[in-house]
Amino acid sequence: MNPKPGVSFITLGVDDLERALAFYRDGLGWPSRGIVGTEFETGAVAFFKLQPGLTLALWPRASLARDSGVPLQPRSATEFLLSHNVASLAEVDAFLQQAERAGAVVVKPAGPTFYGGHAGYFQDPDGHLWEVAYNPGYETLG
């Protein structure tokens, strides 16, 4: 039997856990209990509930390397992308502006996309790429 498609946690490797927590909790305003798990050697982590069944975790890159057994590697922004869909054009701009005030770098301002939506990109303080998109065609994808 094949495993059911699904992801329960998206864990971002971070260089500075306090700074990353501040960006998502204080800058974007996403609720979090803050740093937990400090009783374990590689345990310090911060969680954010996203939609039901999905949690975002911030975890030091060094802990991720140590726990998984893969060597710690330099940053790479083209590894992956997280997309956040919003309900209107105005919300794309508002999100990008809020991210920028919180310390993100807007690498591509909001504009029309090749697939017919409207989106912009930012990098969080660890260089992770986010796309903020208004994409009325979303339901037809996949």
Added chain:
Amino acid sequence: MNPKPGVSFITLGVDDLERALAFYRDGLGWPSRGIVGTEFETGAVAFFKLQPGLTLALWPRASLARDSGVPLQPRSATEFLLSHNVASLAEVDAFLQQAERAGAVVVKPAGPTFYGGHAGYFQDPDGHLWEVAYNPGYETLG
């Protein structure tokens, strides 16, 4: 008003779209319509529906770089981690074995975790880290 916490798409940067598609569709058995969007210059992509409201996308790293404007960078396995929770210890082993047969590298065999669960790690053909976990305490996190 703060943006609502959420992620609609997780996009993995890949070096070889056909190979990545084969791993997830044929190897893991996750349904996909295959490569779509080839009518656009950076459009070729493959989608997989995960749980409701979340889609996995495979997109060439070069397209991700081009569309976002960030430079194409070498692979880095410690950027992020996707965790797939299963319902039993046996399913952890079964998923890891299936991933290995499909071409993944199991970098950490299934075993007890420091937080009380049971998990193993693999890297997909592009080096992206997945954790397969049986974690009865999941609902208390976050």
